[in-house]
Amino acid sequence: MPSHGAWLKVGGAMARVIHVFRHPDRFVSGTVGEPGERTFYLQASSESKQVSVTLEKQQLTVLSERLTSLLEEVASRFDTEVPPSAPEELTDTDPLDVPVEEEFRVGTMGLGWDAESSSVVIELLAITEGEVDENIVLDDTEEGPDAVRVFLSPAHARAFAERAERVINAGRKPCPLCDEPLDPEGHICPRQNGFLRDNPFTEG
Structure with a gap:
């Protein structure tokens, strides 16, 4: 894998761009906009x-959940220390750095x-009109959508997943009975013996 992002050329024409970050200073999720109209x-x-x-x-949501599962698997299968929660010094609550300029919209995601x-x-691979060949994920092939590839230590990965969960839940109003975030399709409230509680709020 390359150690930095670069233009790759096919037949002399500009082609695929892979932005590679090996243990970046920062890799976070965040939003722009008000709840209900947030861009992630x-x-x-x-x-x-x-x-x-x-x-x-x-x-x-899927990325955070699968990342958490991967960390659990790494902890059980490999001789690698995986913290059960993010170290305090890695907890990042700052907003996104500005200017926030979209490089591309994500279509396919890979995790390894x-x-x-x-x-x-x-x-993270850019969205395309056609199907993406799974073989190009985490690969440096010259053909395929642009991509961002990030290498994270287990501790930084845990911090990323925990922040992602906070970002996801930030747009949901808490249930007035149990304080758990409300879902748009309803909410299984433990304070109501598991009955579905309607959600009068929108989320974003």
Whole structure:
């Protein structure tokens, strides 16, 4: 894998761009806009380089959940220390760095473990009209959509997942009975013996 993003050329023409961040200074999720109209971003920053991509809220939810599952698997299968929660010094509550300029909208996401560097690898591929060949995910092939590839330590990956969960829940009003975030389709409230409680609020 390359150690930095670069233009790759096919037949002399500008082609695929892969922005690679090996243990960036910052890799976080965040939003722009008011609840109900929020745009979700992932932003990677390293020294003077910054890349922001947009994605759907559901994509961020899936990424956070699968990342958490991957960390659990890494902890059980590999001789690697994985903190159960993010160290305090890695907790990032600051807003996205500005200007927030969309590089592309995320279509396909890839997630893996690089045993050589003991790093979680997250890859975000730009949305395309056609289907994406799974073989190009986490690969440096010259053909395919633009991508952002980020290498994170297990501790930084845990911090990313925890922040993502906070970002996702920030647009939901809490249930007045149990304080759990309300879902648009309703809410199984433990204070009402598991009965579905309607959600009068919108989310974003």
